[in-house]
Amino acid sequence: MWQLFQFPLCPFSRKVRLLLGEKGVGYELVRESPWLRRDEFLDMNPTGQTPVMTDASRGILLIDSMAICEYLEETVDKAAMINGPSINRAEIRRLVSWFDTQFYHDVTGPLLHERMEKRLSQQTSPDAKALREAMKAAIRHLDYTDYLLDHRNWLGGATLSLADLAAAAQISVTDYLGGIDWKSHEQTARWYRGLKSRPSFRPLLSERMEMVGPPSHYDNVDF
Template identity: 65%
Template sequence: MWMLHQFPLCPFSRKVRLLMGEKGIGYELVRTDPWDAGDDFWAANPAGRVPVLEDRERRIALCDSRAICEYLEETVDKSPLINGTAANRAEIRRLVALFDETLFGDVTMPLLHERMKKRLVMREPPDSRVLREAMKLAHAHLDYLDWLVDNRSWLAGSQMSVADLAAAAHISVADYLGGIDWKGHDSTRGWYYAFKSRPSFRALLAERMDGIRPPEQYADLDG
C-alpha cells in the first residue's frame, strides 16, 4: 500500500492527496515534518522535502509532487487529470508550474515561513511587512485566476485537471493561514468553494496543524 509522507500545510502534499482522492487511490498518511525528519525519510528523499510517496513492498519511492502526479496519471487508468490534446496538456503543465513556482514563491511560501515556521520552529514573531506583501501579491494571482474562471469551464480548459488541484492546494494553505482576501474575486471564490465541496477535499478541511488554527471560513462550504 502507498504511504504518503507529508505535513498538514504542505501545498504540494495536498495536491498529491487531491489527485489520489479524485482517482480513488488508497494510501496511508505519514506525518513527516521536514525540519524534524529521521534518517529513513532523508534516505527516501535526499532533498529533505515532502511529499514522498512510498510502496515499500514494491520498493518504490517517488519524490517531487509533479513527478508523483505524472506517475499516478500514467499508471492509474481512472479519472484522467492531464487530459485533452497535446496543446491542452501543455497548458495544464504550464499552469501547474505557475502555481507551484510563482504562486508558491509569492504567497504560500512567505505565509508558511512567517505564520508557521517562525511560530513552531524558530519561535519568532512574524514580519508584518512580509505578510502584507504576500497578501498584496495574492490579489494579483487571484486576478489571473478570475480571468481563467471567467473564460474557461475549468482553469486549463473544458475539464477538471491537475491544474485545478494545484491552484486549490496553494489557495487552501494560504486560506488556512489567513492570507486570502476574497473581496473583488467572486469568480475565483465561486470556483474554489465549489472545488472544496468535492469529496477529495474533505480530509484536508478536517486536518489541523498543531498550534495554528484557521479562520472560521476555512472549512465553510456554503460560499
Template identity: 55%
Template sequence: MWRLYHFTLCPFSRKVRFALAVKGVTHELVQERPWEKRPAFTALNPAGQTPVLQRDALVLSDSTAILEHIEETLERTPLIGSTAEDRAETRRLSAWFDQKFYAEVNAPLLGERMYKRAVVRGTPDGGIIRAASRMADMHLDYIDFLLERRAWLGGGQFGLADIAAAAHLSVADYLAGLEWDGHEPAKTWYSAIKSRPTFRPLLAERLEGLPPPQHYDKLDF
C-alpha cells in the first residue's frame, strides 16, 4: 500500500490526496510537520517538504511529479485530458495555482495565520493578510472568467486543474482568506467540489488551536 506523508494545511498535500481519492488509490496517511525537519522525513525528501508518497523502495516527492506518476501508471479516471491541447491547458492551470496562487495567497496566509499563531505564537501582520486577501479576490475573478466560458476549469471535463484549484482554495478558505460574495461562478463550482465524497474528508480535518470559519465545510455558504 502507498504511504502519503502530508500536512493538513499543505495545499500540495491536499492536491495529491484529492487526486488519489478520485482515482481510487488506497493509501495510508502519515501527518508530517515539515518545520520540525525530522531526519527520517528529510531522508525521504531532502527538500523537507510535503507531500511524499512511498511504496516499498519507491519514494516520490513534489505533488506534480507524484500525480504525473500516478496518471502514467494508472489508466482509470484520467485527470490530465484527452488531447494535447487539453493536457497543456490542464498543466498551465495547475501550475497557476501551485505557483502564482500559492505565492500570492497561501504562502502569506499560512505564514501569518498558521505558522505565527500555531507554531511560534507570534502576532500576525494584518497588512500581509489584507494584501493576500486582495490577491485572492483577483484569483476568484479569474476563476469566474474561466467558468463563464467552460464547464470546468480545464475545459469540458473535471480534471487536475479543478483538483489543484480546489486544494489551494480550501486552504485559503480555512484561513479566512476568501470573500465569496460577488463570485457566483466560482462559488457554484466550489460548492459542487465540496459535495464530492472524495473531497469531504479534507474539509472534515482541523488543525488544533486554529479552527476554520463557520462556512468552511458547508455546501450553502
C-alpha cells in the first residue's frame, strides 16, 4: 500500500492527496516534519522536503509532488487530470508550475515560515511586515484566478484538472493561515466552494496543525 510522507499544511502534499482522492487511490498518511531533518527521512529524500510517496511491497520511492502526480497520471486511468489536446495539457502544466512556484514563493511560503515554522522550530513571533506583503501578494494572485475564471469553467479550461488541484492546495493553506480576504474575489470564492465540497477535499479541512489554528470559516463549505 502507498504511504505518503507529509505534514498537514504542506501544499505540495495536499496537491498529491487531492489527486489521489480524485483517482480513488488508497494510501496511508505518515506524519513528517521536514524542519526536523530526521535522518531516516533524509535517507529517502536528501532534500528533506515533503511529499515523498512509497510502496515498500513494490520497491517504489517517488519524490517531488509533480513527479508523483505525473506518475499517477501515467499509471491510473481513472479521472485524468492532465487532459485534452496538447495545447490544453501545456496550459495545465503552466498553471501547476505557476501555483507551485510563484504563488508559493509570494504567498504560501512566507506565511508558512512566519506563522508556523517560527513558532514550531524557533519559538519566535511572526514579522508583521512579511505577513502584510504575503497578504498583498495573495490579492494579486487571486485577481489572476478571478480573471481566468471569468473566461473558463475551471482554471485550466473546460474541465477540472491538476491546475485546479494545485491552486486549491496552495489557497487552502493560505486560507488556513488567515492570508486571504475573500470579499473582493467572488469568482475565486465560488470556484473554491465547489472544490471544498468534493469528497477528495473534505479530509484536508478536518486536519489541524499544532499551535496554529485556522480562522472560523476555514472548514465551512458555504463560507
